[in-house]
Amino acid sequence: MESSITNFFNWNGLEIAWKVENKIVKSNYAILLIHGFGASKEHWRYNQKALSLNAPCYSIDLIGFGESSQPKSLIPYEVNKKDKFVYSFDNWSTQVQNFCKEVIKKPVFLVGNSIGGVIALRTAQLLEKECIGIFLVDCAQRTMDDKRLHEQALHMRLLRPVIKTIVRQHVFSENIFKFAARPKFIKKILEIAYPSGNNINDELINILAKPAKRKGAPEAFRGFINLFDDYLAPELLKKNNKKVFLIWGENDPWESLAEANKWKDTYDSIKSLDVIKKCGHCPHDENPEEFNKIVLEKIQQAI
Secondary structure (H helix, E strand, O other): OOOOOOEEEEEOOEEEEEEEEOOOOOOOOEEEEEOOOOOOHHHHOOOHHHHOOOOOEEEEOOOOOOOOOOOEEOOOOOOOOOOEEOOOHHHHHHHHHHHHHHHHOOOEEEEEEOHHHHHHHHHHHHHHHHEEEEEEEOOOOOOOOHHHHHHOOHHHHHHHHHHHHHHOOHHHHHHHHHHHOOHHHHHHHHHHHOOOOOOOOHHHHHHHHHHHOOOOHHHHHHHHHOOOOOOOHHHHHHHOOOEEEEEEEOOOOOOOHHHHHHHHHHOOOEEEEEEEOOOOOOHHHHOHHHHHHHHHHHHHHHO
């Protein structure tokens, strides 16, 4: 279910792939969809057109994913920095901020799934008044971050230095990536991520598998699995002054609904928490009808 044509935007010598639906509609705001880890702009296949009812709706491929550039990864302690990219929330957020200013050129609602939620929160800080509101869709809670190490079992805390040493190695990350990028493995992961089984089809498997076949794809994977000390959603929510709307899959296997409820009770900027029943980590794709309805209703309430 391909939407509109793919466009490209040059940012710091890197190619950023993006799409837009209903660009010509008259509106004083736009919507930007930010995918999660391993996904792409195509993961909004059932959302982008529906959400463009009243305003232009954009989707973007983060650096390292989809059709955007996939530069070599640069991680801490590496000396050779030439032509390499630090895969981090700051850099992805700066990418999105520049896209908003140079391409969209109007205030935006940011909609982020998984790590896209953390990126949306950080981008909102960078955009300041040019961000109207934020939708966090099963936002990444990043339980493996060093700042949450005290929550881990003792053996995991003791093993952390060893784990860091191993995942830095190219041979390790490349072999793990090759295994994880196989369509059969992708389908097994989707069956966990989409507990209802709805919309798991060949199109979805191809959306995830096709970009993984590109030469630079293992580099984004290596960069991401070495993100042990980066932003956590709660620290960004503490400083946030934008309206935030949480949307969560009832049965997300990775990002705790209980934690989302805790955020709702803790941060004044969070205006609502909508739970989509029987869904998992990607409710926007598993039950797009319900998801699209919620987003459109919340936007109308916010403007």
